[in-house]
């Protein structure tokens with residue numbers, strides 16, 4: 169079922185009771201100066217678990233019976249943390265299945281939240297097989313990362329908040345992976361203000377939704393290391409909702425390079441005093457690289473802060489970073 173505004177309003181009630189927070193919208197004076205339009209940052213890094221994904225996971229968990237055997241999901245990290253946190257809030261057991269490509273900091277984070285982290289295979293699709301087995305053989309409830317009405321509705325609560333916080337908003341820049349976030353925000357925002365623009369932004373390498381939109385069907389995309397690791401993974405070969413919603417509701421999808429993400433992470437740190445992960449910086453990357461044309465007040469989503477701190481300090485120090493076997497050449501900020 170495709171969610172509607174009423175589902176997103178209901179999600180807001182449900183997740184408020186499960187400790188998902190309304191998050192601040194703060195000015196970015198330097199992005200404003202560079203772009204010529206007011207740019208504000210929606211700080212989902214202040215959410216419990218450090219990313220917006222708690223909204224969708226809490227909404228899905230709120231709808232399960234209290235005696236469910238447990239919950240599972242397949243995740244590149246932030247969704248897993250969110251499911252772990254939401255399950256603990258409901259007193260449910262959680263087993264989080266993830267691929268070997270997930271950074272250690274994210275695995276540790278999930279264990280610290282009291283869930284089991286089960287590492288399977290080299291892709292999200294392989295980890296998915298184990299999650300499906302838990303559902304079929306052990307009666308677990310799966311909380312999928314994006315392609316589900318409850319998840320889309322939960323993420324969509326950001327769209328409601330944004331328009332309350334800033335009724336003049338023209339454009340929303342949304343980091344795009346599986347599309348639950350972009351679909352939810354676009355559903356909510358366009359239901360209230362039909363002519364608002366919602367633009368999805370992904371990294372150039374491994375942008376699964378972008379490839380699917382071009383092909384008009386899910387296509388398999390090689391998962392490659394990226395500074396925006398939270399944007400990795402496929403959209404699912406059986407995608408039922410987010411591809412269609414992104415096709416119908418997104419005004420554009422823009423791709424940014426690894427060095428553009430690198431510079432945008434430096435920018436958020438030095439100009440906005442923010443520690444955020446690569447996925448959070450793609451909006452600024454697109455603005456700074458001139459890849460989006462702004463037409464008025466703009467919000468960009470700072471979606472998460474769960475970055476490996478060694479990588480982060482290398483980036484803000486201008487050092488090279490390794491992406492798998494490739495070197496991404498560093499450069500001091502402002503050089």
Ligand SMILES: *Cc1c(COP(=O)(O)O)cnc(C)c1O
Nearest residue numbers: 246345346347348349447471472
């Ligand atoms: C999951 C995630 C996204 C993308 O959300 P989708 O619903 O998969 O498109 C963006 N940023 C961060 C930090 C994430 O964890």
